[in-house]
Every structure is written in C-alpha cells, then in structure tokens.
Amino acid sequence: MTSSSAFGNGVIQQRNLVEQVADYLTKAIISQRYAPGERLSEVQLARDLGVSRAPVREAARLLESRGLLVSQPRRGFFVRALDASELIDVFDLRLCLERHAMARLVDNYDAQKEQALRRQVELMCEVALHDSDSRKIEEDLVFHRMLIDFSGNRRLLKVFDDITHELRLCIALIGKTHAEPDTIATCHWQLLDALASGDPQRCREAIDYHIGVARDYVVQGIGESS
Template identity: 30%
Template sequence: MQMRDTIRESVARRRQRPLVIEVRDELERMILHGEIAPGERLNENALAEQLGVSRGPVREAARSLEREGLVQAVANQGVFVRKLSIADALELYDLRAMMAGYLCGALAGRADGAIRAELRGLVEAMDRAIAAGDERRYFDLNLQFHDRIAEASGAERARALYSALCKEVRLMRLRVLQGEPSLRQSNEEHRRIVAAIEAGDAAAATAAGAGHHENGKKRLLDTIGQRDT
C-alpha cells in the first residue's frame, strides 16, 4: 500500500506536464528498472489504479512505448513488455557503440570544467556503489553518466539516436551488469572515457566510448555462455 501511495504521489507531483506523458515516463521507469518484466503483460486496470489515473492515459502511454520499442501489442492478447532476442541485442550494441563513440568524441572538443567534474563525480559514485554491493544504484548512476555525455555533447541528432537505442538495450541490463567484477571493469572503462574527454583528445574519447559499448556486448555474450553451461 505504501509503495502504491508513493507512486501516485510521484505522478501527481509531476503533473505540470500532460498526464499521458507523466504516465508514460512512470511506465518506462518501471520497465527499465525491471518492475515490469520482459514478456509481462501490461494490466491496464491494475496500472491505472496503481498510478491513480483512468485507463485512458495508461492505454495512450502504452502506445507511445510501443513506438519506442519497449512494448509490443499482440492481437487479442494485450500489450507486453518486449522480450529482446539475443540477435536484436547484439545488433543494438553495435549501433550504440558507434553513436557512443561519436558523442564522446564530440564532447572531448567542447567539455568545460563543470561537465568534467560531474563525470568524475559520477565515476566516483559508481565506485562507492560497487563497494556497497548496490547494483541498482550502480545501474542508475551508469545511465546518468552516459546520458550526461550525450546531453553535453552538443550533437542533438546523435543524442536522440543513442537515447532510442539505449532504451531497447536496457531491457537486457540484468543480463549484463551483474556481479562485482563486471561492474568494476565497466567503471574502469568509464574512467578511460573521462580521461580522454579531460585531455580534449577526440580520437581517444571516440575509441574509449565505442570500446566501452563493444565490451558491454562481450559481457553479454559471456553472461549468456555462463548461463547456458
């Protein structure tokens, strides 16, 4: 009951924007945090009650998420959180690596002291999350780190493409960012990205950004192999 009240209050506090957008954002958050699992059906009635809204905004929000690739409608069955295939995920990782490299390179040529300090702070915060064994906290900081690079890069078209690709890839997050060794390796790659950006070395930043996402693809493949043995 307390969790339901908290969600309702969260949605209500943000209602300066259209209600459908607020409901869409909350459903997206629930999906990306694994609160609604891949393959799970969206229950309009239950979600409407949980969010304190009617079914209409939930239905419209689901249509928006379908356009973004996070859910899919199945005739006569309903709307389900998309279950990303391994082949789809690998293709998305390749595309995201290209966009990430471009964004990191773009930021290296324009980063000021504020964004450099912010990125360093996020890497340090991820270190603390690893030490505390808090994978959820690490995941949230990881998203913030990459989002801030994209936002500060000044490359709006690349940022929009990267953001769309990330939302789909994040459906696989629980397969990839698990366990302290994986998290530590990932954060060391973040450090290399920040070092290249701070040095103003666009080529090195491009390579570090692309390489980080390529290594994420390798971690996914390693995880799949471990679970299949």
Template identity: 45%
Template sequence: MRAMSPPVGLPMLAESDLVRQVARRLTDAIVQGRLAPGAKVAEAAVARELGISRAPVREAARLLESQGLLKASPRRGFFVRELSAQDVDELYALRLCVERHAAVEAARRLTPALREALRRQLDLMRDLARRDDPVAIVEADYQFHRLICEAAGNARLLRLFDGLASELRIVIGLIGRLYDDSDEIARTHEPVLEAIEAGHPERIVAHVDHHIGVARREVGRLVRSLTPHPERDAEIP
C-alpha cells in the same frame, strides 16, 4: 474466479500527467527486473495497484510499445519485450557510431564544468556501489553516457541517443547482472573519461570501442544463454 496478481511495489500516483507517470513506473519495474522479459503487463492489475483507471495504463503501454519496451499481442495484451542476440548486436553497433562521435566532440568542447559533471557522475557510481544498489548504478551508468552526448553539443545526436534510451535501459539492466562486484561498473568508465580529458581522438575511440565492445560481447552472451520461452500469460509477478 481469476486470482488477483500480487503487487510489485508500485507507488500511488498523483492526478497530473498520469500516462507518463505510469510509463515511468513500468519502465522502472522492467529495468529493475520486477517485470521480466516476456511477462504480461496486466492493465487491470497495474491500475488497481496504482489506484487509477485502466485508460492511462493502456495509453502508457502504447507509449512504451512505441519506445521498444513493450510488445503488443493481438487479443492478448502487452508483454515486456524480449531482446534477441541480433537485437543486442544491432543496438550496440548503433551505440558505437553515436558514442564514438559524441566522445570525440565532448573532448573538443570539454569545459571545467562539463569535466566536473562527468567526474561527479563517476563518483556517484562508486558511491552507489558502496551502498550495494545495483539498480541505481545501472541508471547512473546510463546517465554517464548521456552526459557525454550532451557535452558533444549536438542536439540531433542527443535526440538519437534518447531515441535508443528505452532499449538501452533494458540492456544496461542486463549489464548489472554481469558483475559480481558492483564497483566494477564504475571502474570500467574511468578509462573512457580519462581519454576524454586527455583529448586525443584516437585514444578516445579506442577506449569507447573497448568499453562498449566488452558490454556488447557479454550482454550478447547473456542473452543467448537465457532459455527462450513464449510470451507468458502470467500477470505481473
């Protein structure tokens, strides 16, 4: 008899909008490292833990596959996607294009309210660092960058950024492993915000290039250092 996989702490769900709720729970588990790259997402185990049928779990897995978080393997199921060094490089190249433009436009459109929102997000990252909550910090990191894209006032640009969101969440989760000092993540955002507040396009682009470039280099190094392995048949750890 096949052994049941142990739970990973997924909370019970309400009946409404189950597919998106399941997708969100699985996304959180991936970003937090409870579902590691290459791990199998076992439909039966997830459904049992969430107290639902397998159908919404399967649909959620398909949704996350379309977003780049999961990869389907014929007759084997869904696995957490493993990012290669090339994947990371391509993703950061696109991020640079999007966020350079977004930051310059955000500076041009900066209002006291937008400035305050960005400052609050930076303060939140510092507060989370004091609480030693690295998972919440990397989510706050993602939200900081999204706020800049929102401030740019370009709906198409924001949709493009959101289209990268799933892969960015995996990468930002990796960033959390680059710093022994959690407060370092917040500190690396300060020069970017100061440049936006100052409003000088060349300075903004230089700081965005440095900020994202450091992450691009370090995450690429981290991905290359990880020992490659085939997709594991192990169910949720």
C-alpha cells in the same frame, strides 16, 4: 469495484495519470514483475491502478515507442522479449551514439565539462563500493548521458534517452551484476584521459573498448541464460 474507493487500492493518485502509469509500467517491466512476452490487458491494468483505459493506453503507446512494449493490432500489448541479436543491436546502436558523442565532445572539451565528468566518476566509484546494483547502473547511465549531453547535439541525447529504457531492460534480462568496482573505475578514467589528451583516435579506441566490454558482458550473459 467503485472507482472512488479503488483509489486507495491503486498506486496512482494525482499529477499526469499517463506519466504515473508509464512510470509504474516501466518499473514493473524492468524489475521483471511482468515476464517478457507476457500479454498486458488494458482493462486489467486500468482496474488494478484504479484509472480508466485512456491513460493506460497512452502510457502503453509511450512505452511502445521506447521499446519496452510491442503492440499487435487487435491483440494488445506485450512485454518486449529481447532475443540475442536484438540485445547486440541495442549495444551496437549505443556504441554508434557514444562514438559520435566522443568525437564531437573532444572538439569542444573544457575544464567545466571535465570537472563534471570527473565528479560523476568519483560518485560512481563511491556507489560501486556501497550501494545496490541498480544504483550502480543508474549512475553509470548518468555518466554516459553526460557524455552525450556535453557533445552538444540535443537530438542525439533524445535518442539516447529513448534507448536508455531499453538498455535497463537489457541489463535486467542478462541478470548479471555490474563489473567489479576496479573495472568500472579504470574504464571510465580511461575515457576521461582520452578526452583530456584531445586525440580523437584515442577517444575512439577508449569508447570502443568501453562499450565492447559491456557488449561482451551481454553476449556472455545470453550464453549463460539461454
């Protein structure tokens, strides 16, 4: 019970406690060790992690702003439970962001950006053959983050980073493995080809198709799980 001896028990050691608690919670939620809708007790968490309630509270508020937790006044925090329409909304928002990023990116596309993106797709093809699903998802997110980063709008990137956590949760909730390696490769090469062509219309069609595939996966996944 003593806090000093509980340090060995808790996963937390040093650095910013808030960040560490946030990391711990994020992973726990996405890996569904906490069920959707489950209530999280501040004191319980603080005890389990061997820290006081203050860092736990701050971390929870952070996750709330990222959409992984929801809070009810005087009731506490609950693991976000996404229903079908919310899942669709998230992917629709993602489409909104990436469409815009593609439109901006095609205007200031250069060899350096193309090479970086190309390299990332090659990496994705690599991990698609050998690595775990979560690794595939992470590399896919890295690619799309690069797309938005290269668009030049840092505010856009911030929004994307925010919904990234929500996206991971969505993907985890659907519980389906990612698409086939071939599909992944084809989809992403199409995006690069569209960018290289310099044609905005073609870019838009490419990203619409790309996110559309992802969204269809979501809708389909919902139909199966619920």
